[in-house]
Amino acid sequence: MTIEGQWGEPDGAERPQEKQRGPVVLRRSRLREPTTTDQRLLDSRGPSDWVHTDPWRVLRIQAEFVEGFGALAEVPRAVTVFGSARTPREHPEYATGVELGAALAKIGCAVITGGGPGAMEAVNRGASEAGGLSIGLGIELPFEQGLNPWVDLGVNFRYFFVRKTMFIKYAQAFVCLPGGFGTMDELFESLTLVQTKKVTKFPVVLFGRSYWQGLYDWIRDSMRASGKIGDKDLALLHLTDDIDDAVGIVQEAYEAWEATH
Template sequence: MTRDGDRPRPEEKQRGPVVLRREHRIEPTTTDQRLLDSRGPSDWVHTDPWRVLRIQAEFVEGFGALAELPRAVTVFGSARTPRDHAEYALGRALGAALADAGFAVITGGGPGTMEAANRGCSEAGGLSVGLGIELPFEQGLNDWVDVGINFRYFFARKTMFVKYSQAFVCLPGGFGTLDELFEALTLVQTKKVTKFPVVLLGEEYWGGLYDWIVRTVVASGKISEKDLGLIHLTDEIDDAVKVVHEAYRAWEETH
């Protein structure tokens, strides 16, 4: 058989939805045979097609576990905060205040400030959630997590933080906290999510960053003046909870 009038049609093999032609079609075994015949090498678990299934599984597990979560606030902060530090006490008090206000608390599930927020929420009778991540230097979920999920992939975990939260509150933290902070601001600025406040709790720690945004980023026209309204800088837990409440009421009015 010819194609385009005179060119011979190449021999082909179908592998599911994939078409293999010419030398690329050579396969000594079928997919079913490779599945059932023998164990073989384990390299396949590290291939990109298999990663897609793992990623899909993480989304399915996350959506399934969190689908019936009540209104919630995600709290970010450093995993390196000692338990005797004032920032740990602040995180614990914030977790309790959010629980008293009727919000579940979601954290990255690790130690430090994350543990503090989970602990404060749990001690106050709230629902404490931890979304952990596979890292070489963190030791699983903290003991104050009531509902916990461990993720391999940051982007699957990030989706859960945003999808199941009504607000982010950022306590002093490092690169991980900064990453989540700016991603949240970008999503709100571009209206990928709406009615989603971002609170920076701790003026001494966050004040320099906020000033730089005002004096450099806004002043040079990289963001607009109104974008500053996406950031709420405060030292007071009551102020943070008030911002969350007001945003949640505004969200309810549109749903």
């Protein structure tokens, strides 16, 4: 077999007919497109299922990144706080969230949450009432949730991964209040990014010893003990029950980051 036959056109075959659709090349059965791109754009009588195709979703994803970057570009230094949407307003953890949001606002930090109810609302409320910038990054869910009333600057997203990028890009620290699967997802993604140095000088605070101690012990006694992580990785986590301690960790990390920039 010749090189041309191996890597170019099949031996003894003529070059197949083709049509280009932007950067996409169509051949054989794919040539049978009855309309052009312009025609599909301009002909309002055509089918509407194209808005659910993957190429169209790429544009939606791009638009979400553009909107998020545009809305948050001028945000001052900020702390992303994760926590459960199911925390009742009368629960002590809600009061803690309000206190934490206010304390972060008082050192000049904006707070970023998922914008929902529960612990997220508490943190947004504390920051807003203390005169700080309260940011909520919402997500489209099967059940109606919406942004809580204490959000000053809100952005709603369709895609979790776009929203997560905004949580990380515009914050200098993470604080995790007690939460469920969503909080765990955000916690471990944050740890992975810090561990792999995708983000630097980035403390991760677990607030609430009675809630997080079991997870921390498992990470130490199973993950670290079996060599899956090292001592430096375990040291990325800060476990505390004290608002001043949590805020101090955030402030110290920010000052260290500022000294190198």
